[in-house]
Structure formats: structure tokens, C-alpha cells
């Protein structure tokens with residue numbers, strides 16, 4: 001058996017994709033719409049306060065294409081809190097108009113591939129920011145997709161020996177680092193939690209950087225040979241005022 005890679009985990013993550021039922025939304029009276037928008041804004045503001053308490057993080061995004069219209073991301077200390085976030089949202093009146101399109105449950109994960117042998121990654125103070133990322137400080141655009149590492153008879157990531165996996169991940173890290181300051185990645189592990197093995201959440205000021213980075217990685221062996229991808233979602237962050245303007249009919 002190959003030696004499993006040690007991982008350390010941070011906040012639990014819930015990516016909640018929604019589609020607006022525009023027909024139902026448009027058929028409401030302006031007063032009903034306004035009331036629902038205001039309660040969504042109040043909910044959103046209260047969720048954002050979690051960052052100040054360092055107990056989690058929250059972000060709202062508009063999504064391009066027909067797969068979803070918006071994305072709400074919750075980071076929390078426990079799985080129970082993720083469920084509470086979901087329930088609190090569903091109890092809002094406007095949730096009846098925001099139809100679930102996709103969701104992803106995972107936990108922020110760092111693997112030990114590139115850490116120095118013998119060192120305890122938990123001793124590194126820089127890690128806190130990576131394990132407990134603040135969504136409010138991320139660049140404007142977001143890209144999310146789930147992925148697996150392949151387990152075919154010929155190409156099975158989980159049967160490679162540790163040295164080979166370190167070699168491949170080193171090459172992966174080098175490509176990623178050439179995008180330093182332009183693309184920020186949050187890797188969340190989801191084995192046992194959701195249908196894929198990882199969620200990849202990327203942030204960039206310019207969405208074209210997503211295409212450039214992901215394309216370049218396709219040529220790198222770890223992605224070319226071992227990666228399998230789920231659906232891709234791309235969009236940008238909005239504050240409460242922009243959210244209200246977007247919902248305004």
C-alpha cells in the first residue's frame with residue numbers, strides 16, 4: 001500500500017449555488033419583492049459579521065451562464081454550523097425564489113507534499129490564513145469546480161509511491177506559484193463529504209487568469225494524467241447594494 005499523504009484541515013466549507021425563479025419573482029408585487037430583498041440584505045450583513053469574530057467567513061457572488069445565477073459561500077468551524085447556515089437561509093422568504101442549482105460540502109485542506117520533512121506544518125503561523133481564509137479580502141472574480149484524482153487501472157494516483165506524488169505535486173506547485181499575486185487558490189477536501197474528492201475555489205482580479213492557469217496546468221502531468229473535473233462555475237463578488245440592484249425588476 002502507498003503511504004497516505006498527511007493533510008491538515010481548516011474551516012468547513014459550503015458552496016451553495018442558486019438559480020432565480022424569475023417568473024415567480026416578477027409576478028410578485030413590488031412591495032413583496034422589496035421586503036424580501038431587504039431581509040436577504042439583512043441576512044447577508046449578519047453573515048459577514050462572522051469574519052470579525054474569526055469564527056468563519058462568508059461571500060456572495062453572481063454566476064455567469066445557465067448552470068446557476070448566484071453562489072453563497074460559507075466557511076465555518078464545524079459541520080453543524082454549515083447545516084445551521086443552510087437552514088437559516090432556507091427560512092428566508094426569498095429562498096423560495098432562489099432554487100438550489102448545485103452545492104458542495106468540503107473542508108479547507110492543506111497537504112504535506114511540499115512541507116519540510118520532520119517539521120510540523122501546524123507550527124507555521126502563515127498557515128492560519130490559508131486554513132481559515134477570509135473571503136472579504138479575495139479579488140473580485142471567483143471560479144469553482146470539483147475534481148478527482150484518477151483511479152484507473154493504468155493511471156491510479158492512489159497507487160503511486162509517495163516520492164512520485166511529491167515530484168508531481170512539486171511541478172504543480174511551481175506552475176501555481178508563477179501566478180502568485182494574480183490567482184489565489186483555496187483547496188477544499190471532500191472525500192466522504194461530497195461526490196468529488198476536492199473543491200477548487202480560485203480568486204482573481206481578471207477572470208482571464210483562470211483560463212490561463214487552468215489551461216497551463218492541463219499540460220502538467222498531475223492534471224494531464226490524473227485529474228478529472230466536474231462542472232465549472234465562474235462569477236464575481238457582490239455587496240448588499242449590488243445584490244439588491246441585481247434583483248431589482
Ligand code: VOV
Pocket residue numbers: 005109110111112113114147149169172173175176177179180183184185187198200202213214217218223227
Ligand atoms: C495559484 C495557483 C495554485 C498554487 C500556487 C497551487 C499550489 C499547490 C500546492 C503547493 C499544493 C500542495 C500542498 C498544499 O498546499 O496542499 C497543492 C495541492 C493541490 N492543488 Fe494546487 N495550486 C494552485 C492551483 C490549483 C488548481 C488550478 C488546481 C486544479 C487542478 C487543475 O488542473 O485545474 C489545483 C488542485 C490542487 C489539488 C487538488 C491539491 C491537493 C492534491 C492532493 O493530492 O492532496 N491547484 N496546490
